[in-house]
Amino acid sequence: MPDTWIDTFPGLTRLPADIRAELEAGSQIVTAPAGAQIFAPGQTADNLLLLLDGTVKVQQKSDTGRDVFLYRVHAGESCVLTTACMLAFEDYAAEGISETDVRAVAIPRKTFDSLVGKSPVFREFVFTAYSRRITDLFTLIDDIVFQRMDVRLAARLLELADDRGVVHATHAALGTELGTAREVISRTLSEFHRRGWVEQSRGEVHLTGKEGLARLVKSAGAHV
Amino acid sequence: MPDTWIDTFPGLTRLPADIRAELEAGSQIVTAPAGAQIFAPGQTADNLLLLLDGTVKVQQKSDTGRDVFLYRVHAGESCVLTTACMLAFEDYAAEGISETDVRAVAIPRKTFDSLVGKSPVFREFVFTAYSRRITDLFTLIDDIVFQRMDVRLAARLLELADDRGVVHATHAALGTELGTAREVISRTLSEFHRRGWVEQSRGEVHLTGKEGLARLVKSAGAHV
DNA sequence: CGGAGTCTGTGACCAAGTCACCAAGGATCA
DNA sequence: TGATCCTTGGTGACTTGGTCACAGACTCCG
Structure with missing residues (x-):
């Protein structure tokens, strides 16, 4: 060897x-x-x-x-x-x-x-x-116990993104990862979309505004 | 020794x-x-x-x-x-x-x-x-992640009770134990009182209906 | 007795989880 | 080429739980 x-x-x-x-x-x-x-x-x-x-x-x-x-x-x-x-x-x-x-x-x-x-x-x-x-x-x-869902989702998206800024996961999958319901992920992602941070397509999320996500995570002092 | x-x-x-x-x-x-x-x-x-x-x-x-x-x-x-x-x-x-x-x-x-x-x-x-x-x-x-607060509180009360069925703890203390707010404990305990399961006095909770609490815990299939 | 500190109760409000249901996209197969 | 089915995502109504603000009530002492 x-x-x-x-x-x-x-x-x-x-x-x-x-x-x-x-x-x-x-x-x-x-x-x-x-x-x-x-x-x-x-x-x-x-x-x-x-x-x-x-x-x-x-x-x-x-x-x-x-x-x-x-x-x-x-x-x-x-x-x-x-x-x-x-x-x-x-x-x-x-x-x-x-x-x-x-x-x-x-x-x-x-x-x-x-x-x-x-x-x-x-x-x-x-x-x-x-x-x-x-x-x-x-x-x-x-x-x-203490962190808001939007912050946790933002952190997880940044973590899971590949080098082109794409996360390959369904809303349901992200839900289990964070221990929450699919609906919550859907709503939160819509909100992120509204803010111009992500684009969505079936089974994947494109991070178009990493800075915004990162700012959200940082402002909450999350453990990335 | x-x-x-x-x-x-x-x-x-x-x-x-x-x-x-x-x-x-x-x-x-x-x-x-x-x-x-x-x-x-x-x-x-x-x-x-x-x-x-x-x-x-x-x-x-x-x-x-x-x-x-x-x-x-x-x-x-x-x-x-x-x-x-x-x-x-x-x-x-x-x-x-x-x-x-x-x-x-x-x-x-x-x-x-x-x-x-x-x-x-x-x-x-x-x-x-x-x-x-x-x-x-x-x-x-x-x-x-999955268990309701009332079930978790009931389980914890049974666990913490002394041999006379008294729990020596403030609502705030029970709150930190379960990772929730004092107010939630207060509300849930009122509900338990309404059902005749507990009597309250400052700093302690008397379990007067352990069966009811136990039934609640059991019906939710909790990990005692 | 009269604070000061601690404990509990409550209402208003927001965040999040649950439920029910629908619509769009993709796959399969006659 | 449709008909059908499954997966994915969207939405509204409702419940539970967390947050905030504030008010009584009890206790300990000076």
């Missing part, structure tokens, strides 16, 4: 040679197409996944049948929250869906446990990833 | 003798009065706390100046989320306030790190505690 994947994760570059060897030998690279269910509630996670390419969205299957979007894992990050359940042999209430074709490193429970035991650097990597996700969850809760 | 505290934590009873010894030697019992700030944002946590007596409430200091209640740590549980930040040398955005006089075991970072490295049982204990808290956070988010 020349040009090892390990170096794409900043937290792992400091690993000593023997640990690197064990990590490389005890893990493998896996792929999945867009839209695949990466992990699901009720099924024990047997691997820690480190994303090399693509994005995975993690959402909670609600009892009420609706989904709550929790967070998005990008290339270079890990689905680390599953590991708690992995090591604790507990079930997970969330599911992960690949949004694009993804490539990831799968570290099986055995290797993971062994490395956590042996390597302080690896431990720090894991716990750092944890604390990131956890503080993310805290700010998510904060946003849900 | 006869009758060691270790056995009050089910996950730790399986620890081998040498690890127990290290844990006992490398930790100490601390106390704090009711209302003390146990940990705060911006100050690195240097100890993992395992609660022996009392309760600690953990809440996020919001940018907007208001607080969001996250969860409550009871005797026999640990403030484990702080450990991620502890090991990762990262700051924490939440603060912990003792609600009663508390007694706890403080495990310093050094001991903690060493034990996580040496003992698979201790690792499992830590990661189990993690996964509990994390899934709790997930259900919290779910509740905030």
Whole structure:
């Protein structure tokens, strides 16, 4: 494995040679197409996944049948929250869906446990990833409770836009992402359109006035 | 230390003798009065706390100046989320306030790190505690997004009531717990009163019809 | 007794979620 | 080429919840 994947994760570059060897030998690279269910509630996670390419969205299957979007894992990050359940042999209430074709490193429970035991650097990597996700969850809760919908939508649009300023998502999809109803998204987008910030077409939103959106987000002091 | 505290934590009873010894030697019992700030944002946590007596409430200091209640740590549980930040040398955005006089075991970072490295049982204990808290956070988010306020308030009242069915809390306090406004609590409690479920007096709520509250909670399929 | 501070009640108003229904765009297939 | 169906988006009426302003009422003390 020349040009090892390990170096794409900043937290792992400091690993000593023997640990690197064990990590490389005890893990493998896996792929999945867009839209695949990466992990699901009720099924024990047997691997820690480190994303090399693509994005995975993690959402909670609600009892009420609706989904709550929790967070998005990008290339270079890990689905680390599953590991708690992995090591604790507990079930997970969330599911992960690949949004694009993804490539990831799968570290099986055995290797993971062994490395956590042996390597302080690896431990720090894991716990750092944890604390990131956890503080993310805290700010998510904060946003849900205190932030206005228009601000949250504006922030999310800026985040999801591709390099041409286009967001590929239906109103319903944006609704689940923000934990609100489709109608609310529709109304808010009409308002944004009225202000000349967006143009709409079926299944996509064109950001024509990013400055306006950014100003709205900033004025509310949102956590982008 | 006869009758060691270790056995009050089910996950730790399986620890081998040498690890127990290290844990006992490398930790100490601390106390704090009711209302003390146990940990705060911006100050690195240097100890993992395992609660022996009392309760600690953990809440996020919001940018907007208001607080969001996250969860409550009871005797026999640990403030484990702080450990991620502890090991990762990262700051924490939440603060912990003792609600009663508390007694706890403080495990310093050094001991903690060493034990996580040496003992698979201790690792499992830590990661189990993690996964509990994390899934709790997930259900919290779910509740905030989808559950009606009256149901959430009813559930919380049942949870907070002492053995005589009295909840000692002001409307404002219940408001922060549920991430809503005092006025909403007042209105909802009036409604509960109208239905004969509660009696009110300054600073406390008497549950006179727990069955009604329980029925409301149950009919909504809430996560108690 | 007389403030000062805290706790609760209330009305008006706005933001957001729910429900019901309709219309337009796209796909499929006889 | 239509007929049909599904998905997406638009809209109005209504309910719930959050915000603001202000007024009583209780408690603690000096």
